[in-house]
Amino acid sequence: MGDTIFIGAGENGANPQQLNLRLANRHGLIAGATGTGKTVTVQGIIENLSAAGVPCFVADVKGDLAGLAMPGSPLAKAHTAFAERASAIGLSDWHYAEAPVQFWDLYGEKGHPIRTTISEMGPVMLARLLGLNEVQEGVLTIAFHVADEDGLLLLDLDDLQAMLAHCAERARELTSTYGNVSKQSVGAIQRALLQLRSQGGERFFGEPALDLADFLRTDDSGRGVVNILAADRLMAAPKLYATFLLWLLSELFETLPEIGDPDRPKLCFFFDEAHLLFDDAPPALVDKIEQVVRLIRSKGVGVYFITQNPIDIPDTVAGQLNNRIQHKLNAFTPRDQAAVRSAATTFRASPGIDVAAAITELKIGEALVSLLQPDGAPSPVTRCLIRPPASRVGPITAEERSILLSTDAVGDRYDQAVDRESAEELLAARTAQAVQEREQAEAGKAADGRDKADASAARAAEREQRASPWNQAIASATRAAGSSIGRQVANELGRQVFGSGRKRASGGLMGSIVRGVLGGLFRAR
The missing domain is CATH 1.10.150 (DNA polymerase; domain 1)
Known part of the structure; x- marks a missing residue:
């Protein structure tokens, strides 16, 4: 494997543009209006990085990049044009081929689930x-x-x-x-x-958690594995997408060791449709991307943004993107015109090229290219045709995806969620x-209260039933006194109060009254 990959050239191979693998971790930008060929350009770059042994990760927003998994065909109309372009730029060894891929999907539908805790x-x-x-x-x-x-x-x-x-x-x-x-x-x-x-x-958080080593694989022939994240549905859930990217970038930053500038990157990231990524993005995600772009270079990771308009990228991020490929931009509106002027000023001038005018005149598959040279300086801007991809351009079928999922190196390791205690x-x-425990305690208290009440009632009943002999004797004596002693006491009091003889008649009457009263008292007792 060489130390460069071919990006494109002018007619008959003039002014070939090579991306130096040692400087591929200095990040890049691929921009252009819809339909100008930037996605095809990304596909070709990923193919070449994979062939050079560099693993890649790409968020596939439209589903087109899944075609990396299958070789192109001369029967397809687009590939006929690609063969002509390859011939025009002097690629004599160009042929149809696929790249080794692994499909991922946070929803677990079009790829292996990705989870973290x-x-x-x-x-x-x-x-x-x-x-x-x-x-x-x-x-x-x-x-x-x-x-x-x-x-x-x-x-x-x-x-x-x-x-x-x-x-x-x-x-x-x-x-x-x-x-x-x-x-x-x-x-x-x-x-x-x-x-x-x-x-x-809830689909993203759980187990088994992703092992980042599965993102950094090479196949048996030494080609870097291309990790394709199905992002068509994910883009409708910006908070979840931001959560995943924030975690992944942070994990890479914290996990990978410092290695300076290796011979080739450990991993290259490609964010397709990056303008969707930054639209209404949480500040935490923008800050983390800026941090990663500034610092992750020394860990051997290159980050590439693909967007329709270069001004969609925040200035703090765009200033770190050294390798640049600019496809056609339209200049129909004031904003478009501002974007053209902004893009033109980011290139190193080249004799004979009016960058601002050229940006609006480029054909499909043609771009302005400025890459870092071996000494680290950007090359003068060059207008060239981009190397066409050798893999299929467009999506793959559900059956093809299913076969690829069942035969890749990941297997079913992540397919079943684990819900441990x-x-x-x-x-x-x-x-x-x-x-x-609270119910048992309350039930115990209630039972203790009932037991105490029952015991108290039982003791009272027992006391009533087991009255003492002395009390019984007193009660008997009291009843007897009502009939005998009472009458004797009453008679004696009558005699003492009323005398005898002369007042017997009265005494008899009063005596009867006193006897009745006293007898009643004793009977009551």
Whole structure:
């Protein structure tokens, strides 16, 4: 394998443009209006990088780049034109061929699923992605810390939401230890997670998590494997797409070692339709892309943006893109005209080429090219025909995709999700156990109360039934006194009060009254 790849040339192979592999990690830009051939240009560059042993990753927005997996055919109209172009630029060894590919899909429909865990994402990155303020980010960090202390794994969105609810229940306790944990902040975080879930975020977070080594493969013949992410549906879920890219770029940045400028890149990224990536992108994603573009070069990774208009790329990112290929731009509107002028100023001038005029005159498959030379300086801008791809231009069939998925090196390693015991299950089990213990305690208290009441009633009844002999004797004596002693006492009192003889008649009457009263009293006793 050589140390350069052929990009294009003028008629009869004049002024050939070569991309130096040692400088391919200095990033690049491929721009042009719809239908000018930039996607075909990307396909040809990826083929050549793969042939040179460089693994690649590309987000396939329209489904066209899946054709890398199949060789072109002379029966296709487009490939007839490609054969003519190859002949025009002097490519005598050009032939149809495919590249080794691996298909990926966050939804698991058109490729192997890609997953990572909440723990691997981490609170800082997740907070930036969700657009949390400082207070909410602090609460999220506390939730991660408590989960770590309690030995609770945070693998998916269900785990994180259960952990946040758990922290809300312990808000008073956690506030005294870590700082303010308000239920309002927890609610704001959960609403942000709900938005992510509504776009399919539950598919991205989980296990088995992706091993980045599967992105850095070469096949048995030494060709770099091309990782194609199905992004047609994903582009309708910008928050999920941003989540994935933010995680992937961060993982690459943190995982890969510093290697300076290797002979060829460890990996080349291609972001097709990059204007969709930056439209309404979260600031965290733009900041991370800028950081990656500035720093990941020394880790042997090249990043290439493909967009319709070069001014769609933020200036902080565009300033780092050294290898440039510019297809035709229209100049129908003031914005288009500004884009033409902006693009023209980014190229190193070349005698005899009016860059601004040439940009509006280029044919399909033709481009203005400026690549880094071996000394690191950009080459003067050159107008040339781009090398055509050897693989199929356009999508592949569902049957072809199915066969490729079942026969690639990844196999079924990621196809089945694994839901092992983690925070959600453990917290649910703890809650159920606490409820059961509380119910048992309440039932025990109620049973103790009933037992005490029953015992008290039994003791009272027993006391009534087992009255003492002395009390029984007193009761008997009292009853007897009502009939005998009572009458004697009454007679004696009558005699003492009323005398005898002269007043007997009265005494007899009063005596009867006193006897009746006293007898009644004794009987009552």
